[in-house]
Amino acid sequence: xxxxxxxxxxxxxxxxxxxxxxxxxxxxxxxxxxxxxxxxxxxxxxxxxxxxxxxxxxxxxxxxxxxxxxxxxxxxxxxxxxxxxxxxxxxxxxxxxxxxxxxxxxxxxxxxxxxxxxxxxxxxxxxxxxxxxxxxxxxxxxxxxxxxxxxxxxxxxxxxxxxxxxxxxxxxxxxxxxxxxxxxxxxxxxxxxxxxxxxxxxxxxxxxxxxxxxxxxxxxxxxxxxxxxxxxxxxxxxxxxxxxxxxxxxxxxxxxxxxxxxxxxxxxxxxxxxxxxxxxxxxxxxxxxxxxxxxxxxxxxxxxxxxxxxxxxxxxxxxxxxxxxxxxxxxxxxxxxxxxxxxxxxxxxxxxxxxxxxxxxxxxxxxxxxxxxxxxxxx
Amino acid sequence: xxxxxxxxxxxxxxxxxxxxxxxxxxxxxxxxxxxxxxxxxxxxxxxxxxxxxxxxxxxxxxxxxxxxxxxxxxxxxxxxxxxxxxxxxxxxxxxxxxxxxxxxxxxxxxxxxxxxxxxxxxxxxxxxxxxxxxxxxxxxxxxxxxxxxxxxxxxxxxxxxxxxxxxxxxxxxxxxxx
Numbered sequence: 001x002x003x004x005x006x007x008x009x010x011x012x013x014x015x016x017x018x019x020x021x022x023x024x025x026x027x028x029x030x031x032x033x034x035x036x037x038x039x040x041x042x043x044x045x046x047x048x049x050x051x052x053x054x055x056x057x058x059x060x061x062x063x064x065x066x067x068x069x070x071x072x073x074x075x076x077x078x079x080x081x082x083x084x085x086x087x088x089x090x091x092x093x094x095x096x097x098x099x100x101x102x103x104x105x106x107x108x109x110x111x112x113x114x115x116x117x118x119x120x121x122x123x124x125x126x127x128x129x130x131x132x133x134x135x136x137x138x139x140x141x142x143x144x145x146x147x148x149x150x151x152x153x154x155x156x157x158x159x160x161x162x163x164x165x166x167x168x169x170x171x172x173x174x175x176x177x178x179x180x181x182x183x184x185x186x187x188x189x190x191x192x193x194x195x196x197x198x199x200x201x202x203x204x205x206x207x208x209x210x211x212x213x214x215x216x217x218x219x220x221x222x223x224x225x226x227x228x229x230x231x232x233x234x235x236x237x238x239x240x241x242x243x244x245x246x247x248x249x250x251x252x253x254x255x256x257x258x259x260x261x262x263x264x265x266x267x268x269x270x271x272x273x274x275x276x277x278x279x280x281x282x283x284x285x286x287x288x289x290x291x292x293x294x295x296x297x298x299x300x301x302x303x304x305x306x307x308x309x310x311x312x313x314x315x316x317x318x319x320x321x322x323x324x325x326x327x328x329x330x331x332x333x334x335x336x337x338x339x340x341x342x343x344x345x346x347x348x349x350x351x352x353x354x355x356x357x358x359x360x361x362x363x364x365x366x367x368x369x370x371x372x373x374x375x376x377x378x379x
Numbered sequence: 380x381x382x383x384x385x386x387x388x389x390x391x392x393x394x395x396x397x398x399x400x401x402x403x404x405x406x407x408x409x410x411x412x413x414x415x416x417x418x419x420x421x422x423x424x425x426x427x428x429x430x431x432x433x434x435x436x437x438x439x440x441x442x443x444x445x446x447x448x449x450x451x452x453x454x455x456x457x458x459x460x461x462x463x464x465x466x467x468x469x470x471x472x473x474x475x476x477x478x479x480x481x482x483x484x485x486x487x488x489x490x491x492x493x494x495x496x497x498x499x500x501x502x503x504x505x506x507x508x509x510x511x512x513x514x515x516x517x518x519x520x521x522x523x524x525x526x527x528x529x530x531x532x533x534x535x536x537x538x539x540x541x542x543x544x545x546x547x548x549x550x551x552x553x554x555x556x557x
Contacts, residue, residue: 009466059471060472069442071440071442071443072478084557100442101442103441107441129431133448294405326534
C-alpha cells in the first residue's frame with residue numbers, strides 16, 4: 001500500500017506527535033509498505049529518506065505555547081505536489097485541527113483520508129468562525145483515530161462522529177533492554193519523574209513533597225527528573241542530594257532512566273489524554289505509581305498493572321511508594337502483569353491495527369478516478 | 380511693613396497660581412491618557428476585526444485562517460491583564476502568516492481581497508501609532524508626577540498608577556511596505 005503521512009510539527013524537535021509519526025512510518029516500512037512523510041523542514045539532506053520537506057517552520061503562538069508550524073504559499077505548493085506525485089492509496093494526517101500542514105494537506109487531498117487526533121484540547125472548536133473554516137477540510141476525513149478513550153470522548157462531544165481508539169505505539173524492546181545506569185541509583189530506592197517542571201498539572205511539586213516525606217526514613221532515596229522548564233518552587237536545600245535533574249533527554253537516555261528506577265511516579269493532576277510515559281515505564285520494568293485520573297486508571301487497568309493513589313493526595317502517594325519499596329515481592333506481580341500488558345502498545349500490534357483502518361478506508365471509498373477534486377463542497 | 384505684607388501676599392499668590400497651573404497640566408495629561416487609552420483600545424479592536432474578516436473570507440488557506448481567527452479571538456476575549464500578551468501573540472501570528480513578501484504584494488493588489496488586506500495593513504500601523512502616543516503621554520505625565528511639589532502636595536489626587544502599554548505591535552513587513 002502507498003501511504004502518505006503528514007506531520008504538522010518539525011521532526012528535528014522531539015515531541016509526542018513527531019515520534020509517533022516517525023515510528024509509525026518505520027513500522028509500516030518494516031511491514032513492506034511504501035511510506036512518504038510530509039513534514040515541516042528547511043533542509044532535506046538531514047532527514048530520513050522517507051521524509052519530504054514541506055518548507056520552513058515558523059514559531060507561532062498557538063494554544064498557549066509557541067509551536068513551530070509550516071504554512072504559506074510555498075508550503076501549500078509543496079503539499080500539493082507531494083500529494084500529486086505520491087499517488088497515495090491513503091493519506092494519514094495528524095492533528096488536523098491545528099493551523100498547520102495537516103490542515104493544508106486536507107485542503108488539497110482527494111484520496112481516502114485517515115486522521116489521528118492526539119490532544120484532547122479542543123478549545124477553539126466552540127467558535128463558529130473556527131468551525132466554518134475547519135468544516136470543509138474535516139469533512140474529507142473518512143476515518144478518525146483517537147489515541148485514548150479520553151481523547152475519543154472529547155472528540156465525540158465536540159466534533160461528533162465515530163472515532164476508533166488506537167493507542168500510541170512504542171517499541172517495547174527499546175525500553176525493556178535499555179542498560180540501567182548504576183550511578184543514578186539511590187541506596188534506599190530510586191524514583192523517576194518525567195514531565196515539564198513549569199506545568200503545575202504535571203505534579204512535580206507533589207512528587208517533591210512525597211520525596212521529602214520518604215527521605216525522612218530513607219536518606220539514600222533518589223528521584224531522577226527528566227523534563228525541561230523552569231522550576232516554579234525550588235527544591236528544598238536538604239533534598240539536594242536526593243534529586244538528580246537530567247533535563248530534556250533523548251529517547252535512549254529516557255529509557256535508561258526508566259530502567260534505573262524502581263518506581264515511576266506520575267502525580268499528574270489532570271489534562272492527560274493517554275500517558276505514553278506510563279507505558280514506557282512499565283516496559284522498562286519500573287513499578288508505576290500514578291494519580292487516579294481517568295486516563296491513567298485506564299492505562300493501568302484500574303490498578304492491575306500499577307498502583308493508583310488519590311489524585312493530589314501527597315500522603316496517599318507517599319504511603320503507596322513506600323509500600324512498593326518495602327515489599328518488592330508484591331510489586332513484582334504487578335510488574336509482571338504490566339510487562340504483558342504493554343505488548344498491546346508495541347508497534348508490532350499498533351501498526352497492524354492502524355493498517356486495518358487503512359484497508360477498511362481504501363475499500364470503502366470510491367476509486368480515485370471517479371473522485372473529482374474540488375467537488376468537496378458539492379451536496 | 381505693609382510693603383512686606385504685600386510682597387509676601389503676591390509671592391503666595393504666585394506660588395498658589397503656579398501650583399494650580401501644575402495641577403491643571405496634570406489633570407489635562409490624565410485626560411489625554413484616558414483618550415489615548417480609549418483610542419488604542421479602538422484600534423486594537425479594529426485590527427482584530429479586520430483579521431477575523433480576512434480569515435473568514437476564504438482567501439487564505441484553512442491553516443492560516445484558523446490561526447488568525449484563533450489569535451484574534453484570544454485577543455478580543457482577553458481579560459485586561461492578558462491584553463498585552465494576547466495582542467502581541469496576534470502580531471506574531473500576523474507576521475508568521477504574511478511572511479512571504481511576494482504573496483502579500485499579490486494579495487494587496489487582488490480584486491476584492493486587496494481592500495481587506497490594505498485595511499488590515501492600515502489598522503496594524505494605527506495600532507503601532509496609538510500605542511506610541513499613549514506611552515508618550517504616560518511618560519510625560521510620570522515625569523510631572525515625580526516632581527517634589529506634586530508628590531508632597533498630592534496634586535495628582537487619587538489618579539491611578541500610570542502604566543505604559545508594552546506590546547509587540549510590529550506589523551508584518553510585507554504588508555506595510557510601500
